[in-house]
Amino acid sequence: MSDLRVSGLVKRYGKVTALDGLSFEVAAGEFFCLLGPSAAGKTTALRAISGLERLQAGAIRFGGRDITEAPVQGRGIAMIFQTFALYPHLTVRENLAYPLREAGVEAGEIARRVGEVAEKLRIGHTLERKPTTASGGEQQRIAIGRALVRRPQLLLLDEPLTNLDAKLRHDTRAEFKRLHRELGMTMLYATPDELEALSMGQRIGVLRAGRMVQVGTPDELFERPDDSFVAAQVGSPKMNLIEGRSVRDGRRIALPFGELEGGPWAAALAAFPAGTGILFGVRPSDIVPAEGEPRGPRLASEVHLTEPLGDVTVLDLVANGVPLRMVLPEERAVRYREGDHLQVELRLENSHLFALDTGTAIR
Amino acid sequence: MAAQRRPIGEAGWGRTLGAGIVAFVYFFPVLWIILTAFKTYSDALAIPPVWLFxxxxxxxxxxxxxSYSAGAEAVATGFDRFFFNSIFIAGSSVLIAxxxxxxxxxxxxxxxxxxxxxxxxxxxxxxxxxxIVVIIPIFLMFQITGLAGTYLGIILLYAVFNLPFTIWMMKSFFDELSPDVEDAARMDGSSEVRLFFKICLPQVVAGIAATAVFGLIxxxxxxxxxxxxxxxxxxxxxxxMAQTIGGDIGVRWGxxxxxxxxxxxxxxxxxxxxxxxxxxxxxFGTIKR
Structure with missing residues (x-):
């Protein structure tokens, strides 16, 4: 089975630690996303798995085989680079044929497989040209083709959409999902973009400073973030995180705009002494204009900025000096103008609580 | 309607003329040499210079x-040999470098x-x-080792003289190559040796050509x-050439x-x-890709 097990990877460049005991597992045939800001260690992790980078510690097992010390060549792993990394001096056909030539595949078979891949990726018309003459989207597909042509068991993708424009990104995301479905290949995809991770990944691992913070399905990460970092990374617009402290044996929390009690975190909070610093998290979609019977705590706010995004509008509110983001369907948001006073209600049952010092979820 | 514009890259008459004059000033000595080559002995020495001849x-x-007759004296030029020497020595030394x-x-x-x-x-x-500083020790070394006057000696010397320049120039070309492309080739199964010959070297052909030209000149x-x-x-x-200067009838400019x-x-x-x-x-390297 071609499953990937990565444990305790450590990579230091001089004084900089890129990987600090990174561990995770990817099941055979899974589309796994590594999500994290730049310099979180995503690229280093992929390069270590591919064999391009030597590690100071840790083990990589792939398909039941320890490949930690195996040479790059012959790991059965292909990678798609952010820069595409096509061979500029070779034609597209030669680019696609290159991995097969190096593997000693005979000419007829090479021609057949290159033709097959070119057709699948709709790059047949570029075959006799140099890759530099192809458009960005074509170059991307050529890079995918070169990775797929030798039928790798594991495909690594290092921010492959960064160099594409917005429209192409959307199309290529769909392309990756289609390829994954058709080929059933294990795919490990690194990206700083949560939208890419949420839309493609079957599971997502959130990386911070060379460590895995949380692994889960998109829903799990969205609904039950283990950490304030994950909460801030996943979801758009970003979750509101408001600093406060616990009061009265940890039953309630004091925030700049008042005290709250009764969230799903209340029981867990009781274990903490009063005065513990906390981060209160509420998603922009869990803040609504107060109407009818109260279902949660209400607070007064002022509309600071409206940001129409098409079918939804993000409203930047200020409640007692604290900035809050709220998201409303466009037709409900039109009645609010910048400077308006607005009574909002919090969906406390969907709120999150994190320890201020460690960022760990309290629940 | 948009204002009429010159096609990009086409300069006006004034600039073209200016560039022509500058080019002519630079080219004039070369032109004079070529003209003189087709002149008789007396035309070459004529003052004021002859333009129509x-x-x-x-x-x-x-x-x-x-051999040819110049007055009563027979002189061998043997320039076919010297041309061969120059081509052979320059070519070999630049190739080695x-x-x-x-x-x-x-x-x-x-x-x-x-x-x-x-x-x-x-x-x-x-x-x-x-x-000029190193010529004496090198001359002595060549005398002792017996390399003086041999093809091997002068070819090696020129190769060594071309080396620093070749290394610096070629290094800058290699530095410009995308490391991702090489990593891609490694993942595609290329050994380090094949990587060099199949991926890196073909990408710096232009650099090799430029280096070769400078070295040859x-x-x-x-x-x-x-x-x-x-x-x-x-x-x-x-x-x-220097040794043809002189003789009984002065410099044979033609x-x-x-x-x-x-x-x-x-x-x-x-x-x-x-x-x-x-x-x-x-x-190469001056244009940001």
Whole structure:
């Protein structure tokens, strides 16, 4: 089975630690996303798995085989680079044929497989040209083709959409999902973009400073973030995180705009002494204009900025000096103008609580 | 309607004329040499200079005739031999410098040593010394080792002289290559050796061409070392040319100009053939991709 097990990877460049005991597992045939800001260690992790980078510690097992010390060549792993990394001096056909030539595949078979891949990726018309003459989207597909042509068991993708424009990104995301479905290949995809991770990944691992913070399905990460970092990374617009402290044996929390009690975190909070610093998290979609019977705590706010995004509008509110983001369907948001006073209600049952010092979820 | 504009890249008459004048000023000495090559002895010496004259190939015939009569004296020029020497010596030494230098440059670029920059600087310092400073020790070394007057000696010397320049130039070309492309080739199954020949080398062909041209011109024109270290059999054109000056009837300007004209041809041919590569080579790294 071609499953990937990565444990305790450590990579230091001089004084900089890129990987600090990174561990995770990817099941055979899974589309796994590594999500994290730049310099979180995503690229280093992929390069270590591919064999391009030597590690100071840790083990990589792939398909039941320890490949930690195996040479790059012959790991059965292909990678798609952010820069595409096509061979500029070779034609597209030669680019696609290159991995097969190096593997000693005979000419007829090479021609057949290159033709097959070119057709699948709709790059047949570029075959006799140099890759530099192809458009960005074509170059991307050529890079995918070169990775797929030798039928790798594991495909690594290092921010492959960064160099594409917005429209192409959307199309290529769909392309990756289609390829994954058709080929059933294990795919490990690194990206700083949560939208890419949420839309493609079957599971997502959130990386911070060379460590895995949380692994889960998109829903799990969205609904039950283990950490304030994950909460801030996943979801758009970003979750509101408001600093406060616990009061009265940890039953309630004091925030700049008042005290709250009764969230799903209340029981867990009781274990903490009063005065513990906390981060209160509420998603922009869990803040609504107060109407009818109260279902949660209400607070007064002022509309600071409206940001129409098409079918939804993000409203930047200020409640007692604290900035809050709220998201409303466009037709409900039109009645609010910048400077308006607005009574909002919090969906406390969907709120999150994190320890201020460690960022760990309290629940 | 948008205002009428000149097509991009087409300059006005004034600029074209200006560029033409500058080009003519630079080209004039060359033109004068070529004209003189077709003049008779007396036309070449005429003051004021003759502009309209009956061209003659007599000078070119003299270049390649083993002997000719100048007054009562028979003189052998043997320039076919010197042309062969120049081509053979310049070609071989530049080839050696390219092979060794390209490999060294790849090493410096991809497998840096501790103190890499220091080594590179030391290599460069060998070109900082004026040639005249090292000529005496080298002359003595050649005398002792028996390399003086041999092809091997002068070829090795020129190869060594071309090396620092070749290493520096080729290193800058290798530095420009995308490391991702090489990583991709490694993942595609290329060994380090195949990576060099199949991926890196083909990408720096323009750089090799540019380096070769500069090296060839440098070696082709070299005079000082050739004067002291080549023998009768291995003499190169610059030295041979200098030795045609003098004699009983003074400088034979026509003959000298004919030799110079022939001397220019290989350089022009090489630059012409490689001009596209040359342009890409010398602009390499100055244009952000």
């Amino acid at each position: 009956t061209p003659t190939l007599e000078n070119f015939v003299q270049v390649f005739s083993r 390219l092979v060794v230098g390209t490999l060294a440059a790849y090493g410096f670029s991809r497998f840096p040593l501790r103190g890499n920059d220091t080594y590179l600087f030391i290599i460069l310092t060998t070109r900082m010394m004026p040639a 440098l070696t082709w024109n070299e005079f000082l070392f050739a004067l002291l270290l080549t023998g009768v059999e291995t003499r190169t054109i610059p030295v041979a 003959l000298l100009a004919a030799i110079e004209t022939l001397f220019l041809i290989p350089v022009i041919v090489v630059v012409f053939v490689l001009q596209n590569h040359l342009l890409r080579g010398v602009t």
